[in-house]
Amino acid sequence: MSVLVVAEHLRGRLRPVTLELVSAARELEGPTAVAVVARDPAAFADALSVEGVDEIVAARVDVDEFENDVYRAAVETLLEERRPEVTLVGFTVDSMGYAPAVAAKLDLGFASDVFAVRHEDGALVAERSFYGAKVNAELEFPGKERVLLMLRPTAWPAAGGQGTPSMSEVAVSAPASRARHRDFVEVQAGDVDITTADFLLSVGRGIGDKENLPQFEELAAKLGATLSVSRPIVDAGWMPNSRQVGQSGKTVTPKVYLALGISGAVQHLAGMKTSGTIIAVNSDPEAAIFNVAHYGAVADLFEVAEELEKLL
Amino acid sequence: MSSRGGEPAVKVAVCVKQVATLGDEVEFTDDERDVDPDFLDHALNEWDSYATEEALQLVERAGEGEVVVVSVGDDDAEDAMRRVLAMGAGRGIRIWSDGLTGADPITVARALAGVVREESPDLVLCGVQSSDSVQAATGVALAELLGLPHVAVVTKVSLGEGAATVNRELEGGLVDVVEVDTPCVLTIQTGINEPRYATLRAIKQAEQKEIEVREPDAVGEPAYRVRRMFVPPKGEGAEMLDGSPTEIAQRIKEIVQERLA
Ligand SMILES: Cc1cc2nc3c(=O)[nH]c(=O)nc-3n(C[C@H](O)[C@H](O)[C@H](O)COP(=O)(O)OP(=O)(O)OC[C@H]3O[C@@H](n4cnc5c(N)ncnc54)[C@H](O)[C@@H]3O)c2cc1C
Ligand SMILES: Nc1ncnc2c1ncn2[C@@H]1O[C@H](COP(=O)(O)O)[C@@H](O)[C@H]1O
Numbered sequence: 001m002s003v004l005v006v007a008e009h010l011r012g013r014l015r016p017v018t019l020e021l022v023s024a025a026r027e028l029e030g031p032t033a034v035a036v037v038a039r040d041p042a043a044f045a046d047a048l049s050v051e052g053v054d055e056i057v058a059a060r061v062d063v064d065e066f067e068n069d070v071y072r073a074a075v076e077t078l079l080e081e082r083r084p085e086v087t088l089v090g091f092t093v094d095s096m097g098y099a100p101a102v103a104a105k106l107d108l109g110f111a112s113d114v115f116a117v118r119h120e121d122g123a124l125v126a127e128r129s130f131y132g133a134k135v136n137a138e139l140e141f142p143g144k145e146r147v148l149l150m151l152r153p154t155a156w157p158a159a160g161g162q163g164t165p166s167m168s169e170v171a172v173s174a175p176a177s178r179a180r181h182r183d184f185v186e187v188q189a190g191d192v193d194i195t196t197a198d199f200l201l202s203v204g205r206g207i208g209d210k211e212n213l214p215q216f217e218e219l220a221a222k223l224g225a226t227l228s229v230s231r232p233i234v235d236a237g238w239m240p241n242s243r244q245v246g247q248s249g250k251t252v253t254p255k256v257y258l259a260l261g262i263s264g265a266v267q268h269l270a271g272m273k274t275s276g277t278i279i280a281v282n283s284d285p286e287a288a289i290f291n292v293a294h295y296g297a298v299a300d301l302f303e304v305a306e307e308l309e310k311l312l
Numbered sequence: 313m314s315s316r317g318g319e320p321a322v323k324v325a326v327c328v329k330q331v332a333t334l335g336d337e338v339e340f341t342d343d344e345r346d347v348d349p350d351f352l353d354h355a356l357n358e359w360d361s362y363a364t365e366e367a368l369q370l371v372e373r374a375g376e377g378e379v380v381v382v383s384v385g386d387d388d389a390e391d392a393m394r395r396v397l398a399m400g401a402g403r404g405i406r407i408w409s410d411g412l413t414g415a416d417p418i419t420v421a422r423a424l425a426g427v428v429r430e431e432s433p434d435l436v437l438c439g440v441q442s443s444d445s446v447q448a449a450t451g452v453a454l455a456e457l458l459g460l461p462h463v464a465v466v467t468k469v470s471l472g473e474g475a476a477t478v479n480r481e482l483e484g485g486l487v488d489v490v491e492v493d494t495p496c497v498l499t500i501q502t503g504i505n506e507p508r509y510a511t512l513r514a515i516k517q518a519e520q521k522e523i524e525v526r527e528p529d530a531v532g533e534p535a536y537r538v539r540r541m542f543v544p545p546k547g548e549g550a551e552m553l554d555g556s557p558t559e560i561a562q563r564i565k566e567i568v569q570e571r572l573a
Binding site for chain 1: 333334347352416422440457461462465477479485489490499532538542543550554562563568572
């Protein structure tokens with residue numbers, strides 16, 4: 001199946017998800033073209049000359065950073081001119097900003113947060129989950145000649161090796177952006193760096209109340225662990241963003257990640273699933289965190305925490 | 313954002329979804345294309361309570377205006393709409409036809425578009441994603457169908473004249489400050505505000521608020537079709553630690569000591 005991958009870049013660097021998309025494209029057996037929407041697309045040619053890329057398509061535009069109107073116009077033009085059967089983009093914040101618009105406009109087959117793709121008898125099949133990641137589904141796209149898929153980051157390995165893609169160009173005339181990039185604001189550094197810890201005790205919404213937090217700070221101290229949290233704890237203002245594990249927080253790879261009361265949402269897993277040993281305590285036996293954990297316990301986290309404290 | 317002959321100063325449409333949650337048991341429908349509805353509970357999508365709060369605050373800051381809640385769902389979905397009405401939204405519009413069960417996000421956007429266009433709000437707020445199906449697609453698809461500018465994954469909004477300045481939160485927490493022309497569609501991220509609780513009185517009053525029921529315009533062909541749903545194979549999975557909390561704690565302590573050694 002002919003595949004078009006849309007490269008992602010931020011502040012002059014190719015984002016890692018792009019090479020993962022190339023690996024997924026290889027499973028569809030190509031030919032695979034990678035489109036680069038940038039002021040200077042050639043700057044990314046080296047990084048994209050990996051095995052599995054047959055062609056790099058330069059779409060020259062007038063902005064340095066992502067703007068959704070520019071990507072929308074460029075990808076629409078690419079799809080209309082090249083008519084790839086499958087278009088692959090990352091399930092990332094940038095792509096969330098324009099890919100569903102392209103799919104709606106061109107009436108494409110569409111699915112997001114896809115973690116497996118294949119073709120069966122010439123028809124595309126994609127897999128994603130539903131109902132809080134507790135069930136999976138195979139999706140098909142009847143009647144759609146073109147399909148756009150947003151693929152889950154880290155679900156495929158990054159493509160490597162040396163490729164010798166051909167280079168081409170597509171002229172795009174992007175309209176004036178109605179949503180304009182103005183500035184970047186960096187994340188504030190926190191009191192501790194959770195990315196360097198060997199042992200993280202990580203708590204989620206399961207701890208229930210802010211009043212319960214000190215108990216886990218004490219437990220972490222006794223264990224010799226650093227306390228980290230899932231997003232709801234930061235959203236509630238109980239802990240600073242610097243302690244947050246996940247897609248919009250930090251990516252961590254401690255030797256041990258002990259998760260209490262964390263369900264295992266895709267954006268949380270993105271930040272911790274490559275930890276050395278993952279231990280999860282959750283009262284819900286079907287919690288998605290057990291799919292990535294090495295050790296799991298279906299139990300009340302407060303009871304386990306109390307007993308753990310007694311042992312120290 | 314100016315007053316138009318007695319019309320409210322800021323009119324915000326909020327799109328909300330009643331999400332389905334699955335407990336620890338699941339069975340599928342006979343065709344295996346969805347979960348048996350008997351196994352599902354329902355709630356207001358977490359992201360949509362933040363979108364509602366943001367809409368209410370924007371209207372409060374403007375001093376004048378209206379929040380209209382729009383939802384695609386069967387009559388059960390009115391529970392979620394009532395919650396939003398109890399938070400302070402003025403009225404609701406529910407859109408439904410039988411073909412919309414389990415609809416993909418592009419189809420849902422098509423069902424929303426006609427009604428939202430008729431309302432011609434100054435601002436349309438959606439959540440970033442629905443917690444049950446994690447599409448993160450409906451809001452931006454809707455923006456396209458309405459021909460409106462849009463920004464996805466927003467953690468701050470300030471309205472100006474003819475444009476808004478918003479924070480878009482990228483991976484790793486990096487913030488992209490974006491200036492977006494209005495009217496526009498924004499998809500709202502959790503943590504942007506602190507959603508208010510409805511008082512008992514407000515919940516009572518919300519029972520009296522109007523929810524108009526509408527049929528969608530033609531929604532076209534679905535963007536995908538579910539061929540089969542299934543419980544994910546456990547694979548190697550986690551080694552489960554059984555026993556009392558004391559025994560579990562003991563095992564955790566041993567595993568930690570061994571791995572850190
Ligand atoms: C663009 C984007 C970026 C995001 N980035 C991140 C991110 O960086 N990090 C992140 O964490 N999330 C992120 N999220 C949010 C993510 O989708 C989830 O909403 C979040 O991870 C849920 O956190 P949780 O597991 O703590 O809460 P929940 O999903 O509410 O889970 C709580 C768990 O606690 C369990 N529990 C409750 N009580 C007990 C008890 N007494 N004992 C044992 N278990 C109990 C429950 O069974 C449940 O599984 C992001 C979302 C979006 C859209
Ligand atoms: N059935 C629906 N009715 C109204 N709004 C919806 C519906 N489904 C999704 N949305 C909106 O789109 C957002 C993102 O949902 P999704 O694209 O399904 O992840 C939600 O937070 C809602 O604002």
